[in-house]
Amino acid sequence: MLLVNIGNRQSVRSVHSVAHSAADCLDASHLVCPLLFYCLTSFLITSTFDLLFMMSGARAWSSCRKIVAVGRNFAGHAKELNNPIPQSPLLFLKPPSCIITKGQKVQVPPGCTNLHHEVELGVVIQKGGSDLSESVVMDHVGGYVLGLDMTAREIQSAAKKKGEPWSVAKGYDTFLPLGDFIPRSEIRDPQNVELWLKVNGMLKQRGNTKDHIFKIPHLIAHISTIFRLEEGDIILTGTPEGVSSVKPGDVMTAGISGLPQYDIEFGVEDRYPKSKL
Numbered sequence: 001m002l003l004v005n006i007g008n009r010q011s012v013r014s015v016h017s018v019a020h021s022a023a024d025c026l027d028a029s030h031l032v033c034p035l036l037f038y039c040l041t042s043f044l045i046t047s048t049f050d051l052l053f054m055m056s057g058a059r060a061w062s063s064c065r066k067i068v069a070v071g072r073n074f075a076g077h078a079k080e081l082n083n084p085i086p087q088s089p090l091l092f093l094k095p096p097s098c099i100i101t102k103g104q105k106v107q108v109p110p111g112c113t114n115l116h117h118e119v120e121l122g123v124v125i126q127k128g129g130s131d132l133s134e135s136v137v138m139d140h141v142g143g144y145v146l147g148l149d150m151t152a153r154e155i156q157s158a159a160k161k162k163g164e165p166w167s168v169a170k171g172y173d174t175f176l177p178l179g180d181f182i183p184r185s186e187i188r189d190p191q192n193v194e195l196w197l198k199v200n201g202m203l204k205q206r207g208n209t210k211d212h213i214f215k216i217p218h219l220i221a222h223i224s225t226i227f228r229l230e231e232g233d234i235i236l237t238g239t240p241e242g243v244s245s246v247k248p249g250d251v252m253t254a255g256i257s258g259l260p261q262y263d264i265e266f267g268v269e270d271r272y273p274k275s276k277l
Contacts, residue, residue, distance in 0.1 A: 060181055061101070063232035067094040067176065068223050069120075069149055073213050073238025077118075080241045089214050089222050092166050094149070094236075098175040100266070106150055107174045107271035108248055115246055115268075118149040118239035119197040119205050119254045121190065123216060124181065125233040130224050137220040140229065144182040144190065146256060146264055148197075149236055150175040153245075173271075177252075178234075179264040186259060190216050194257035195240060199250055207240020 071090040072078040078085050100106070108115050126142025149170065156169035187193060190209060197205040209216070216237060223235060246252060248270045255263035 061096070061099050061178060061232075061234075064096045064099065064234055065230050065232060066227065067096060067099075067234045067236065068092075068227060069094055069170070069236040070214065070219055070238045073219075074207055074211055074240045075213060076207070076211075076241030077239055077243065080243070085213065089219055091223065091226070092170060094176055095171050098150075098171055098173055100174045100177050102179075102264070104174065104177075105267040105269045106148075106177060106246070106252075107172075107269055109152065109172050109271050112152045112155065112172075114153040116151045116153045116243045117197060117199065117204070117246055117252055118151060118243050119195050120147050120149050120236045120239050121145075121193055121195060121209055121256075122147045122178070123190070123220065123235040123237060125220075125229045125235070126231060128228065128230040128233075130228045132221050132224040132229070134217040134221045137217050137224070140220065141184060142231075143184050144187050145234065146179040146182070146195070146254060146262055147234070147236055148177045148252065148254065148264075148266065149239060150177070151243075177264065177266040179262050182256075182259070182262055186262075187256075195254070196257065197242070197252060197254040199244065199246055199252055201253075204244050205240055205242035205254075207242070209237065211240070212238060 069092050071092060072083055072086050073089070075085055106115075122145040123141055124143045124145055125140055127140040129140055132140065150172075152169045152172065152175075156166050159166055159169060191212065193209045195205065195207055195209070196203065214222075219235060219237060220229070223229065246268045248268050250268045251265060252268070253263060253265045
C-alpha cells in the first residue's frame with residue numbers, strides 16, 4: 001500500500017519507486033489480469049506526481065532541474081521596452097537556485113537600481129522527452145505554476161548592448177518567486193489564462209495568454225529540439241506589458257483570474273541591509 005503523509009512531512013517517494021512498490025505489493029506474475037496491474041501502477045504514478053507538487057514551499061520545486069524562459073512572447077511587452085518582435089522563440093535559462101516560495105522575499109542585489117517584475121504562467125513538465133511534436137506535447141505537461149521572472153533591467157540592457165547573455169540579469173538568488181503547483185484540471189485552456197500583478201495594491205500588469213506570439217504547444221515542441229525536457233522542468237511562457245520597478249519595502253501580489261486560491265504575494269528587501277555594508 002502507498003502511504004503518503006504530507007502533514008508529518010513524510011517524503012513522497014519518487015515516481016520510479018512507486019512503480020516498484022506497486023510491483024512488490026502486487027506480484028505481476030500472479031495477477032489474473034495484467035491489464036489491472038498496468039492500470040493501477042499508471043494511476044499511482046500520476047497521483048504521485050500530483051502529490052509531489054502539491055507539497056508546500058521549496059519542497060514542491062526541489063526536483064526542478066532547469067527553467068527555460070521565453071522572452072518577448074507578448075507583443076505589448078516587446079514594444080514597451082522598444083524591442084523588436086521575435087521571429088522565433090527567444091529563449092534563456094534561469095537557475096533553479098533563484099526559486100523562492102511563500103514566506104520568502106525578493107532581494108535587491110547591490111548595484112541593482114531598476115529591478116522589474118514580470119508575471120508569467122509556467123508550464124511544469126511531467127514526462128520528459130526530446131524532439132517532441134506539437135500533437136503530443138501536452139501529454140508531457142503535469143500542470144502549471146504562477147511565477148515572477150524578476151529582472152535586473154539595467155544589467156540586462158547593458159548586456160544586450162554588448163551582445164552578452166542575460167544570465168546575470170535574470171539569475172540572481174530570489175529572482176524566481178513561485179506559487180503552488182496548479183494541476184492541469186484547474187486550467188482547461190492554458191491558452192486563455194488572464195494574469196495580473198499589483199505592486200502595493202496598484203495594478204501594474206494584466207494580460208491573457210491568448211495573446212502569446214508563440215503558443216504553448218509550439219514552445220514546448222521547439223524547446224524539446226534544443227534541451228531534453230525532464231520531469232520537473234519549468235517553462236516560463238512570457239509576460240504581458242506593464243512591467244515596472246520595485247524597491248525594498250514594496251509588496252507584489254499576482255494571480256490568475258478565476259483561481260484566487262493560487263494568488264501569490266512576495267515582499268522586496270535589500271540583499272544586504274545598508275547597516276551591514
